[in-house]
Amino acid sequence: MSAAQSQATTADAAAGAMKSKLYVSVSPHFKTQDTVSKIMWTVVACLLPPLILSVFIFGFQTLIISAISVLSCVATEYVAHRALGRPTDTIKDGSAVITGLLLSYVIPPGVPYWMPILGGVVAIYLTKVLMGGIGFNIFNPALIGRAFLVATYPVAMTSAWLTPIRDASVFKYMGAGVDAVSTATPLYVLKHYGIGAVLERFGSLSVIYKDFFIGWRPGCIGETSAFLLLLGGLYLIYKKYITWHIPVSMIVSVGFFTWVFGGEKLFTGNPVLAVLTGGVMLGAFFMATDYVTSPTQKVGQLIFGAGIGALTVLIRLKGGYPEGVCYAILLMNAITPALDNWFKPKRFAPQPEEGA
Amino acid sequence: MSAETLATFPMGGVHPREAKELTEKLAVEVMPAPSEVRLFLKQHVGAPCEPVVNKKDKVTEGDLVASTEKLGAPLHAPVSGTVKGIQNALHPMVGNAPSLVIATDPEAEPRTYSPSDWTRLSKDELLAKIKEAGIVGMGGAGFPAGVKLSVRPDVKLDTLILNGAECEPYLTSDHRLMVEHAKEVVEGAKIILKVLGINYCAIGVENNKPEAIAKLRDAIAQDTGKNGYNVVVKPLKVKYPQGSADQIMQSVTGRARPSGVRSSAIGIIVQNVYTTKAIYDAVVLGKPLYERIVTFTGKGLKKPANLMVRVGTSISDVVDYLGGTTPDLAKVVVGGPMMGFSVSTLDIPITKTTSGVLFLAKDEIDTTPYYPCIRCGFCVGVCPMGLEPNNVSVYVEAGRGEDTEQFGVDDCFECGSCAYVCPAKRPLVQFMRLAKASIAAKKRK
DSSP states (O other), X not given: OOHHHHHHHHHXXXXXXXHSOXXXXXXXXXXXXXXXXXXXXXXXXXXXXXHHHHHHHHOTHHHHHHHHHHHHHHHHHHHHHHXXXXXXXXXXXXXXXXXXXXXHHTSOTTSOTTHHHHHHHIIIIITTGGGTSXXXXXXXXXXXXXXXXXXXXXXXXXXXXXXXXXXOOTTTTTSSOHHHHBOOOHHHHHHHHOHHHHHHHHOSHHHHHHHHHHTOSSSOTTTSOHHHHHHHHHHHHHTTSSOSHHHHHHHHHHHHHHHHHSSSSTTOOOHHXXXXXXXXXXXXXXXXXXXXXSOSSHHHHHHHHHHHHHHHHHHHHHSSSSOOHHHHHHHHHHHHHHHHHHSOOOOSSOOOOTTO | OXXXXXXXXXXXXXXXXXXXXXXXXXXXXXXXXXXXXXXXXOOSSSSOOEEOSOTTOEEOTTOEEEEOSSSSOOEEOSSSEEEEEEEEEEETTTEEEEEEEEEEOTTOOOOOOOOOOOTTSOHHHHHHHXXXXXXXXXXXXXXXXXXXXXXXXXXXXXXXXXXXXXXXXXXXHHHHHHHHSHHHHHHHHHHHHHHHTOOEEEEEEETTOXXXXXXXXXXXXXXXXXXXXEEEEEEEOOOBTTTSHHHHHHHHHOOOOOTTSOGGGGTEEEEEHHHHHHHHIIIIIOOOSOEEEEEEESTTBSSOEEEEEETTOBHHHHHHHTXXXXXXXXXXXXXXXXXXXXXXXXXXXXXXXXXXXXXEEGGGOOOOOOOOOOOOOHHHHHOTTOOOHHHHHHHHXXXXXXXXXXXXXXXXXXXXXXXXXXXXXXXXXHHHHHXXXXXXXXXXX
């Protein structure tokens, strides 16, 4: 192509560009690459390692329960939005997938397969869609789903625990009835039989710390691996999608109050065991940090996390349930609007006082 | 520069990509006068000017062509030629607005100016020259400089800040001005100091402009007529919106201007570096403000440049001069990418406050529809004024804009940091403007 020709071509192209319409929008014209769905799918990715590990701890059915739960949540959102005439493409934003995953993570691995379907409907329809959709729910949808299941099917939800598999026989529990294999969680043993029974059952403290840190303990599907949850949570903090305030204040608070009140005498409780058991790590990094249902200000977040920790320990020690993370988060969700009202951002320089 | 602690403002702020490399090394090129200029009668805060020339009048470059008795700044002919009358033209911010059209005489000789000694002029004579020259805040605000510098005698000032932050991405017009006219900026600073009756001036420059900082420091070191004036350069941390008046005052002096009062109440006057250079031109050369450096840049433009253009030149004339746009041009923004106004056509005249025109390509713009607020709080974290754009936007969406006064929306100067970080891509600046409008409407009732 000669120089003249090339010039003509580009001139035509320029004329073409001029004719085509220019986009007009309000400023700013620069935006970050982060989108709601990018953040949500990143959270999904951070949640997957504990699920994969759960297959080797509790067997293949954890994957089925999670899949059913996710499908139930996504389908509920789709059907509900369609029925209400709202846009249905919100199912692609990943938030319903997170709810589905989290719901399955907080139910025991031996529950019947229909149970997460029901939980998903309650989580998405009652907690999210009826409140106005994403951004308007007061409570964490997955936890309302769990609370509903615990209230309606208390036996299954508090006893369908499985003993961790040690030999990678991931289909071990697939055919077996739950009753045949059911066990007790460390928190249950601790609550009803004391620390001695825990040591007898799960090994010495050093064995317990190692097993529980990696995830080899009875518990809900996605809550057992403190290590993988910590890894995912740290990645979210590194990406600046969440800040340290809620997880740290919640974990410290659980540890502190357990240390003070959790032993036979004051200041003799085991804070490490308290943090490694139950849903503390999952709750701290993936549930309490839910944007919609947690405060936006740092001070509010610290109080929010500390409150969850305190309520968790209160329920564990004095309540009817061995574990209290779910209800502790839901209770603190309820006062989130108040925390946001009490702790406002510091204004640059508010108007001077009258007469000043 | 690393050993030096960089001054900055503590609250909020964002770090958009700087995108200045396209034009920061390009020396200012003078664009020949276009065949016609259209001067908006209102290029400033205040009332529009009234023309003082008639249709078919011959005017010479620099002649007074319009003025106002009210708050405002006069206009001068950017070219020599014939007045064609008043026509509406598209203004990037207000839409159609009346403009004075002058057809250029291609034969006319460029007007020349010679320097004179300003130091013997009194404060009032200096102020008169600044007012006559039609100088307005050239950073974008457009507040008449003569009015700003007429400070009541009972107001105690101690600091003049020259704003050379140029924190908007892409823009390099102030940068080139500081590099190529450092001496004039420093001299202009002394003129302003004399007008204000103080002797300390700090020039705030973001640290991504080391060449400008060095040139200004050289100019200060070589200045033989300091006369007791203390002009210093303050390198500032690169953080948007460093160049906002409140933020640069806090960065340089540590003082925060309380909401609702003027900066002079905390002893500070802020002037843009370019306004300062214009004041130098007016006082020393007797040259009114009718041309300025404008950055034309972006991937959508064939040849990005820093151009000296006459006020009233159409953007389309500049584009022709620079060889046209590229096929992937998708958006044209008058001003910077954070606070500029996007326009639907190139047939838009340059004003005294146009610091840049961006030609953004398809891959640089965001056209995704916005989403409900997910209360992530990112916007609250970056707001330099400590506001809650998230809550304001939800109120406005619910039709309750007039109830947003509690969030201090009137402090919002629309820097766009909130919308820049919003993952839901919410047009938070627009929500803020709607909230302000609702509050104003409620007060009028």
